[in-house]
Amino acid sequence: MWGERFFHTRDRLAACRARIESLAGESGLSPRESEEAAAELGRRWLGGIVGEVNAGKSALLNALAGAKLAEVAPVPTTRGMTAHVGPGFTESSALPPGCLVEVHQAPGLDRIGWIDTPGLNGPQREEMFAALADFERLDVLLVVFPADNTWTAATWEWLSMLGDETLERTALVVQMADKKGPEDLRVIRGHMTDLTLKKIGRKLPILILSALPPGGAPELRGLEEFLEDRMCLEPGRRHLLDRAFHESYRRMREIEDGLDRQKRGMADDGWFLGGLEREGEQLRDLLVESSADELDKQLHVYGMAVEGFARELRRKMGLWGTFKGLLLGDAAGGEAEVACDVRLKALVSAFAARDLERIFAECSGHWGAVRPRVIERMGFDPGEMPPMLASHREQVAAGFDDRVGRAVPEYLGGLRLRVLIDGLMRQRSRRLRGWFGFWLVLVTLMGICGSFGLEPWTGWLVWAVVAGALLLGFLGWLTRRTAIRGFKDRLIHASGRFGEALRKFHTEAIREVFEGYGQGLISVRRRLADRQAELGPLAEKWNTLYLELKTIEQEWSG
Ligand SMILES: Nc1nc2c(ncn2[C@@H]2O[C@H](COP(=O)(O)OP(=O)(O)OP(=O)(O)O)[C@@H](O)[C@H]2O)c(=O)[nH]1
Ligand SMILES: [Mg+2]
Numbered sequence: 001m002w003g004e005r006f007f008h009t010r011d012r013l014a015a016c017r018a019r020i021e022s023l024a025g026e027s028g029l030s031p032r033e034s035e036e037a038a039a040e041l042g043r044r045w046l047g048g049i050v051g052e053v054n055a056g057k058s059a060l061l062n063a064l065a066g067a068k069l070a071e072v073a074p075v076p077t078t079r080g081m082t083a084h085v086g087p088g089f090t091e092s093s094a095l096p097p098g099c100l101v102e103v104h105q106a107p108g109l110d111r112i113g114w115i116d117t118p119g120l121n122g123p124q125r126e127e128m129f130a131a132l133a134d135f136e137r138l139d140v141l142l143v144v145f146p147a148d149n150t151w152t153a154a155t156w157e158w159l160s161m162l163g164d165e166t167l168e169r170t171a172l173v174v175q176m177a178d179k180k181g182p183e184d185l186r187v188i189r190g191h192m193t194d195l196t197l198k199k200i201g202r203k204l205p206i207l208i209l210s211a212l213p214p215g216g217a218p219e220l221r222g223l224e225e226f227l228e229d230r231m232c233l234e235p236g237r238r239h240l241l242d243r244a245f246h247e248s249y250r251r252m253r254e255i256e257d258g259l260d261r262q263k264r265g266m267a268d269d270g271w272f273l274g275g276l277e278r279e280g281e282q283l284r285d286l287l288v289e290s291s292a293d294e295l296d297k298q299l300h301v302y303g304m305a306v307e308g309f310a311r312e313l314r315r316k317m318g319l320w321g322t323f324k325g326l327l328l329g330d331a332a333g334g335e336a337e338v339a340c341d342v343r344l345k346a347l348v349s350a351f352a353a354r355d356l357e358r359i360f361a362e363c364s365g366h367w368g369a370v371r372p373r374v375i376e377r378m379g380f381d382p383g384e385m386p387p388m389l390a391s392h393r394e395q396v397a398a399g400f401d402d403r404v405g406r407a408v409p410e411y412l413g414g415l416r417l418r419v420l421i422d423g424l425m426r427q428r429s430r431r432l433r434g435w436f437g438f439w440l441v442l443v444t445l446m447g448i449c450g451s452f453g454l455e456p457w458t459g460w461l462v463w464a465v466v467a468g469a470l471l472l473g474f475l476g477w478l479t480r481r482t483a484i485r486g487f488k489d490r491l492i493h494a495s496g497r498f499g500e501a502l503r504k505f506h507t508e509a510i511r512e513v514f515e516g517y518g519q520g521l522i523s524v525r526r527r528l529a530d531r532q533a534e535l536g537p538l539a540e541k542w543n544t545l546y547l548e549l550k551t552i553e554q555e556w557s558g
Helices: 004-026 036-042 057-065 125-130 132-136 153-160 182-200 221-232 235-289 291-316 319-328 332-378 393-405 407-415 417-452 457-493 495-557
Strands: 045-051 082-085 100-103 112-116 140-146 170-175 206-208
Touching: 004 036, 004 221, 004 235, 004 495, 036 235, 045 057, 045 153, 057 112, 057 140, 057 170, 125 132, 125 153, 140 153, 140 221, 153 182, 170 182, 170 221, 182 206, 206 221, 235 291, 235 332, 235 495, 291 332, 291 457, 291 495, 319 417, 319 457, 332 393, 332 407, 332 417, 332 495, 393 407, 393 495, 407 417, 407 495, 417 457, 457 495
Parallel strands: 045 112, 045 140, 082 100, 140 170, 170 206
Antiparallel strands: 082 112
16 A cells, blocks of 8 residues: 555554643643644545546546445546545545535545546536636646547646646546557557647656456556655655654653643642641740740639638538548548549630630631632632631530640649548547547536536536537637648649649640641642642653654654
């Protein structure tokens, strides 16, 4: 088949270019403006077959197409111009007006379609002469003469009207050579050459062949060589192919630059995100620092709470409580510890709730500034709020409360409040219990003396019992005061430890909240990482395509 190498190269190059273009799209490049060389190269060719009635034009078309596409008969047959084309043909603008189009799956039409025409000396003579300019635009012209009549006037007249440029791609075909002997054909060739010089002033290729030799297959080698020479090896077309290679390489460079730009842009985006993350960390540290005042206030509240605990304990050490404690023992330590735990937790929870509102407000403000910067820089909306400020807000609040609240058990655990109070209570009871026993002896003696009427002992003992009761009351008051003071001193003394525990867990809680806040930017980072990961396969595709393009080019020029 003629033009094998040219068409093989052209088709592979076209497929390669389509893949280059799809890679360009994947790499984010805008579609390429249509390139002249590529468009010209992709265009399906169209040739014309003209000549007089019964010259054998339709038979030649069938032979070139390798299929029976047009009617062949010894009487005037072809009534109008018909373009017989392959499925890839789209150039309807190249057709002469009134020309019909028939699309066929025929092997010979893949490369070039043909316009079969009515005879130049037939009833359509006028149309054929009027369409001469349209035929001049075709890629190749075959002017057919029957071997037994090569001086057909209408054909020579039509031929002599063609411009020089068209004549460059025109061949004279002497058809039905089988009807003549070799000597006749030699004479015909000479005669045709003379006529050509005489009618158009230059030589044209003269191809002598039989499209329909009776009992044989058409022999088209000469015509195919002409087509290959004029259509494929012609310098203009070779140049076109070279330009298409050049354009493809240029496009490949554009893609490479685009990928490089993206890579650099992504590295910059990484820095940009790193900056935002550092801002978040600074905000976190600022919030931790600015909490110092708030935490100091909590120590004041703690002091007030200690007063409250002391009042509670004082109540428990009242007359009845003391009496009960002397008789039944005391559970004040455990109760006080539970009460302290509950009160301090409430205090810490209230502080945590207030503080978290402040943190949320700061984070919302910061996010409000971060979001437009991310959109502007990366063209990606990270969302109105990170989940920690939106959907997970309650969860975050519960986590914050829990974390800050851990300061209470840590503090109370170190304080050993139950041991302290129980110790104080025991000490007090020990002191009071001796006096109380002595007083009970006095009361008993007073009762015995009174029963036996032993005067004046009874009177003295009454005075002693009253004095003992007063002394016992005084001792009760004194030991309560000492115990409460000891309790308060211990708690106030430990306020530093409470402050430390609160500061430690509060800092941890803020860090935890900021881990959640950071998730907002982590989604942006993930997106960036996805984009970076996409670049790898694109670069690989680029390499493959580049090698393919190089191979096609080397095979073409080598
Ligand atoms: N012996 C021989 N006869 C041929 C050959 N080619 C065509 N013929 C005959 O010549 C006659 C005309 O052939 P066509 O191909 O129909 O000629 P055409 O130029 O298309 O004629 P119109 O369509 O009428 O203009 C037919 O009878 C064919 O059988 C050939 O190579 N050898
Ligand atoms: Mg015909």
